[in-house]
Amino acid sequence: MQHAWLIIAHNEFGVLQKLISMLDDGRSDFYVHIDKKVAVLPELHVEKGRLTLLKKRINVSWGTVSQIRTELLLLETALQNGPYAHYHILSGTHLPLRSVEELMRFYDSHDGEEIMRFWKPNEGDADFKLRRYHFPMRHFKVPGHAFSRAVEVILWRGALKVQKVLGIRHMKQVVFRKTDNWMSLTERGARFLVDNRTRILRKYRWSFCGDEYFAATELLAEPGRFDVLDHQQLLYVEFLGDTPRSFAVDAYPRLQETRYLWARKFSMNHAD
Numbered sequence: 001m002q003h004a005w006l007i008i009a010h011n012e013f014g015v016l017q018k019l020i021s022m023l024d025d026g027r028s029d030f031y032v033h034i035d036k037k038v039a040v041l042p043e044l045h046v047e048k049g050r051l052t053l054l055k056k057r058i059n060v061s062w063g064t065v066s067q068i069r070t071e072l073l074l075l076e077t078a079l080q081n082g083p084y085a086h087y088h089i090l091s092g093t094h095l096p097l098r099s100v101e102e103l104m105r106f107y108d109s110h111d112g113e114e115i116m117r118f119w120k121p122n123e124g125d126a127d128f129k130l131r132r133y134h135f136p137m138r139h140f141k142v143p144g145h146a147f148s149r150a151v152e153v154i155l156w157r158g159a160l161k162v163q164k165v166l167g168i169r170h171m172k173q174v175v176f177r178k179t180d181n182w183m184s185l186t187e188r189g190a191r192f193l194v195d196n197r198t199r200i201l202r203k204y205r206w207s208f209c210g211d212e213y214f215a216a217t218e219l220l221a222e223p224g225r226f227d228v229l230d231h232q233q234l235l236y237v238e239f240l241g242d243t244p245r246s247f248a249v250d251a252y253p254r255l256q257e258t259r260y261l262w263a264r265k266f267s268m269n270h271a272d
Contacts, residue, residue, distance in 0.1 A: 001085040003028050003107065006074035008067075009092025010035035010060065013042035014268040015249070016092040024049050025100045031078050032092075033070055035060045052077065061138040065204050067211040071181065072197050075190045085111065086184040093246075093265035094182065097236065097256050106261065107184065113227045115184040116216055117234040118177065126176040126213070131169040134208040135159050171203070177216040180235055182262070189219055189226055236260035 005028055009016050020030055026048040034041055036057040044051060054077060060066045071089055078087055086107050096103055107115075135156040137149070162168075185193070193200065193215060200218060204210035219226045236258055238245040246267040247255065255263045 116179040236263040
């Protein structure tokens with residue numbers, strides 16, 4: 001059965017092409033969302049699969065609900081051409097650390113399961129990111145917008161302080177579960193999220209990094225309906241503070257020595 005690779009990209013298009021080429025074995029269809037801020041679209045190609053560059057492009061702002069909106073758009077687009085064995089959400093800076101044959105054997109062995117990598121429960125993180133109302137910072141990680149970013153940060157911190165003083169919280173009864181937002185969903189799981197898109201976008205509208213929480217939280221809120229797998233060797237990532245470290249492509253052989261299936265984030269312009 002075919003697999004759908006749903007890729008969110010805004011730069012490092014050399015890595016993106018390498019990712020596609022490594023998975024392009026005839027069992028893979030690719031759906032790629034390029035951030036609306038990108039003026040010149042990359043020239044991507046496949047030899048055996050099908051490649052779809054989404055015509056509808058979202059202006060993605062890190063930490064905001066636009067990230068969830070983009071994932072749901074990719075899922076919706078792929079569902080129109082399915083069914084697929086799994087719908088895999090990736091960034092354009094992912095690379096597989098296993099051969100495509102090993103990956104397919106792994107996913108075949110977990111047919112019918114929603115595959116994610118869970119983080120340890122942290123109520124403080126959930127309270128801050130989801131139960132408070134966050135001013136949407138559209139320029140937080142956009143180069144060349146220092147003034148706009150500074151104004152947004154001031155407004156954001158001010159709004160959070162007011163909420164803390166007044167004890168303002170929402171979604172107090174929701175049990176939130178955090179995962180990487182890079183995951184593999186079944187047809188059933190993907191369709192459930194898309195069918196509930198309006199409710200989900202409204203629920204997470206004022207969240208901060210809600211893309212880390214929404215899928216697992218919504219699927220696990222339906223007891224017995226979905227078989228959710230926590231696979232801790234799904235993704236290798238190193239953090240420098242709160243920021244994922246960039247790996248040079250030359251680091252790939254070293255990372256293959258780990259037990260992980262995937263790693264991110266890779267850069268063609270970074271020297272290890």
